[in-house]
Amino acid sequence: MSMIRKTTVAGMFYEQQEKELEEQINRCFTHKLGPGKLEIPVETNQKLLGVIVPHAGLVCSGPFAAHSYQALTKDGFSDTFILIGPNHSGIGPAVALDPAGVWETPFGPLPIDEDIAAKLTSSDIITADTQTLKKQENSLEVQLPFIKYLSNKLQRSCSIVPITMAQQTLETSVTVGERIAEIMKNEKKNISIIASTDFSHEGYSYGRIPPLGLSADSFARNQDERALGAIQQKNSELLYETIRNYGISMCGFGPVISLLTVAKKYADSTVELLKYGTSYDTCSDSNTCVGYAALAIKK
Numbered sequence: 001m002s003m004i005r006k007t008t009v010a011g012m013f014y015e016q017q018e019k020e021l022e023e024q025i026n027r028c029f030t031h032k033l034g035p036g037k038l039e040i041p042v043e044t045n046q047k048l049l050g051v052i053v054p055h056a057g058l059v060c061s062g063p064f065a066a067h068s069y070q071a072l073t074k075d076g077f078s079d080t081f082i083l084i085g086p087n088h089s090g091i092g093p094a095v096a097l098d099p100a101g102v103w104e105t106p107f108g109p110l111p112i113d114e115d116i117a118a119k120l121t122s123s124d125i126i127t128a129d130t131q132t133l134k135k136q137e138n139s140l141e142v143q144l145p146f147i148k149y150l151s152n153k154l155q156r157s158c159s160i161v162p163i164t165m166a167q168q169t170l171e172t173s174v175t176v177g178e179r180i181a182e183i184m185k186n187e188k189k190n191i192s193i194i195a196s197t198d199f200s201h202e203g204y205s206y207g208r209i210p211p212l213g214l215s216a217d218s219f220a221r222n223q224d225e226r227a228l229g230a231i232q233q234k235n236s237e238l239l240y241e242t243i244r245n246y247g248i249s250m251c252g253f254g255p256v257i258s259l260l261t262v263a264k265k266y267a268d269s270t271v272e273l274l275k276y277g278t279s280y281d282t283c284s285d286s287n288t289c290v291g292y293a294a295l296a297i298k299k
Contacts, residue, residue: 003100003101003102003130004101004102004103004104004109005098005101005102005103005104005133005134006104006134007104007105007106007141008135008136008137008138008141009136009137009138009141009142010106010141012057013056013057013058013138013141013142014057014058014062014142014145015058015106016106017106018106018107021106021107021145021149022107022149024058024059024062025058025062025066025145025146025149026038027062028058028062028063028065028066029063029066029070031062031063031066031282032063033063033064033275033277033281033282034062034063034064034066034067035066035067035070038066038070038073038150038153039070039073039074040073040153040154041073041074041076045075045076046075046076046078046190047075047298047299048071048072048075048192048296048297048298048299049184049192049193049259049262049263049266049269049297049298049299050082050192050193050194050195050259050262050297051068051069051071051072051192051193051194051195051294051295051296051297052068052195052197052231052256052259052293052294052295052297053065053068053069053143053194053195053196053197053294054196054197054198054199054292054293054294055085055138055139055140055142055143055196055197055198055252056138056142056198056279056290056292057142058142058145059282059283060279060282060283060290060292061142061198061279061282061290061292063275063282064275064276064277064292064293064294065142065143065146065292065294066146066294067274067275067294068194068274068294068295068296069146069147069150070274071274071294071296072150072192073150073154075192076190077150077151077154077156077158078158078189078190078191078192079158079159079189079190079191080113080116080158080159080160080161080189080190080191080192081143081147081158081159081160081161081191081192081193081194082116082120082160082161082163082180082191082192082193082194083140083143083160083161083162083163083194083196084163084164084165084176084193084194084195084196084252084254084255084258084259085137085139085140085143085163085164085165085195085196085197085252085255086139086164086165086166086168086196086197086251086252086254086255087132087137087139087164087165087166088137088138088139088251089135089137089166090166091132091135091166092129092131092132092164092166093127093129093132093166094125094127094165094166094167094172095125095126095127095163095164095165095166095167095172095176096126096127096129096132096133096163096164096166097117097120097121097126097127097128097129097133097161097162097163098112098117098128098129098130098133098134098162099112099114099117099118099121099128099129099130100112100114100117100130101130103141103144103160103162105144105145105147105148106145107145107148107149107152108148108152110144110147110148110151110158110159110160111159111160112159112160112161112162113159113160113161116159116161116183116187116191117161119183120161120163120179120180120183123175123179125172125175125176125179126163126176126179132164133162133164137164139164139196139197139251139252140162140164140196142196143194143196144160147160163176163255165252165254165255165258167254168252168253168254168255168257169254170236170237170240170257172254173236173240173253173254173255173257173258173261174236174257174258174261176254176258176261177257177258177259177260177261177262178261180193180258180261180262181261181262181265184262185265193258193259193262193297195252195255195256195258195259196252196255197250197251197252197253197255197256198250198251198252198290198291198292199220199223199224199227199228199248199250199290199291199292199293200219200220200223200224200227200248200249200250200289200290200291201220201249201251201289201290201291202216202217202219202220202223202249202288202289202290203216203285203287203288203289204216204287204288205287205288206249206288208249215286215289216280216286216287216288216289217278217280217286217289219289220278220289220290220291221278221291223246223248223249223291224248224250224276224291224293226242226246226248227239227242227243227248227250227253228273228276228293228295229242230242231256231260231271231295232271232273232295233271234260234263234264234269234271235260236257236260236261236264239253239256239257239260240253240257250291259297260297262297263297266299268299269297269298269299270297270298271295271296271297271298272295272296272297272298273293273294273295274294274295274296275293275294276291276292276293276294277291277292278290278291278292279292
């Protein structure tokens with residue numbers, strides 16, 4: 001029997017029941033800040049290396065995430081999705097990968113691509129770990145309803161490779177990206193990377209008081225503009241230094257650096273900002289603010 005990773009944030013970050021969750025995801029696409037509707041193309045041309053997508057509750061970040069998943073759908077929807085997110089607890093290996101089994105969603109299970117997982121964990125930097133990723137962690141889990149919903153909608157089977165990063169140093173993040181790039185280069189199957197991150201976390205709830213005269217929302221936007229500028233330049237070193245120098249509270253910069261490292265292997269690759277906003281746009285709390293961005297990385 002396959003090992004099953006049960007949902008841990010269903011009913012909190014997204015609806016737990018299938019019908020309600022389907023309605024919630026549809027609202028993400030049709031939201032005024034979403035792409036408008038889910039477009040399913042007749043012809044596709046696999047050109048996406050991956051996307052950057054937020055991981056808060058779908059009520060707040062879902063419309064932004066929908067832009068990234070619309071891009072993946074237009075690209076033809078991959079056979080395997082390598083999911084990389086921060087390990088918010090910090091407990092477990094520096095870089096942990098669940099090597100086998102299935103992950104549960106309200107729409108049905110998503111299997112792990114055990115072949116790709118085995119190749120990734122042959123590297124010293126990534127540890128096969130059957131326990132760490134089973135614990136509560138929203139950074140990857142909130143991506144699963146989108147992936148499985150689209151898989152069912154498109155009648156396309158797919159698999160996942162879940163990775164969390166407790167350590168997000170520049171060296172570790174780049175090394176993870178280089179290992180993924182090496183495997184993608186030699187694979188016949190279509191693989192996309194989903195780098196999961198929220199951007200600035202500002203305001204009283206996070207113990208971060210904005211500078212005098214700035215709201216949490218305006219300060220978050222200022223900070224995120226700096227980070228997004230580095231990302232759009234595909235400059236991992238600049239992103240890392242910008243985060244350190246300006247104290248930007250972006251929680252998944254390591255996964256983003258890993259994706260940018262893959263992008264650098266393709267001379268003509270580009271980064272497109274699909275949508276940016278903050279939780280103020282969707283949840284209307286001026287005292288606390290989190291930045292959300294959807295970006296597509298093309299070959």
